[in-house]
Amino acid sequence: xxxxxxxxxxxxxxxxxxxYRRRRAGEMKxxxxxxxxxxxxxxxxxxxxxxxxxxxxxxxxxxxxxxRADLVxxxxxxxxxxxxxxxxxxxxxxxxxxxxTLKPPLRxxxxxxxxxxxGGAVHYAQEALASLGAVDVHGQPDKEDIQTAKELAHKLxxxxxx
Numbered sequence: 001x002x003x004x005x006x007x008x009x010x011x012x013x014x015x016x017x018x019x020y021r022r023r024r025a026g027e028m029k030x031x032x033x034x035x036x037x038x039x040x041x042x043x044x045x046x047x048x049x050x051x052x053x054x055x056x057x058x059x060x061x062x063x064x065x066x067x068r069a070d071l072v073x074x075x076x077x078x079x080x081x082x083x084x085x086x087x088x089x090x091x092x093x094x095x096x097x098x099x100x101t102l103k104p105p106l107r108x109x110x111x112x113x114x115x116x117x118x119g120g121a122v123h124y125a126q127e128a129l130a131s132l133g134a135v136d137v138h139g140q141p142d143k144e145d146i147q148t149a150k151e152l153a154h155k156l157x158x159x160x161x162x
Contacts, residue, residue: 031060075160076108078153079125083115083136088124096128108132108159110152114139132156 002010010016022028032054036047044065054061077099081092088096099106111134113121122136133152137145 029060031062034061034063036065074104074106076110076156077104077106077129078110078112078156079129079131080112081121081125082113083119083121086118086120088121092121093124096125100128106130108156110134110149110156111136112149113137114141132159 002013002016034047034051036043051061051063079092079096081089081095084090087093106129109125109129109131111122111125111129111131113119113125113134113136115121115136115138119136119138122134125131126134132155133148135141135145135149135152141149
């Protein structure tokens with residue numbers, strides 16, 4: 001059993017240990033992670049060329065265009081990200097940085113988060129977003145947490161459609 005104080009309890013640790021051994025030994029999949037941003041299409045053209053060649057070689061690809069989020073025509077945002085080491089998960093922090101940089105005309109936001117040991121993510125998100133409310137759960141959400149998220153979503157619907 002693996003029972004860290006800040007994460008899930010693994011009653012069968014074999015899959016976790018096997019994955020750790022593979023990573024430690026440097027055994028990686030024949031997979032390529034492609035992350036990019038292209039402002040005027042030039043970088044994207046180069047990426048498309050590389051992606052095409054990698055695909056022809058039969059490699060597993062995970063492609064993520066970091067700029068595809070269309071923020072300029074949305075009235076609201078539902079922002080989700082867990083707490084990691086007392087702050088926002090790095091990917092959620094990136095999204096928040098992108099929102100701060102682009103300054104979309106968002107009028108409303110909901111913040112949904114979870115944490116294992118201690119919270120913190122909601123605080124960082126609320127500093128940047130004018131939220132209608134937040135749900136921050138310890139571990140998995142219970143029925144009450146789900147109900148609160150539904151009520152906040154309904155509140156958002158009313159604000160957007162009125």
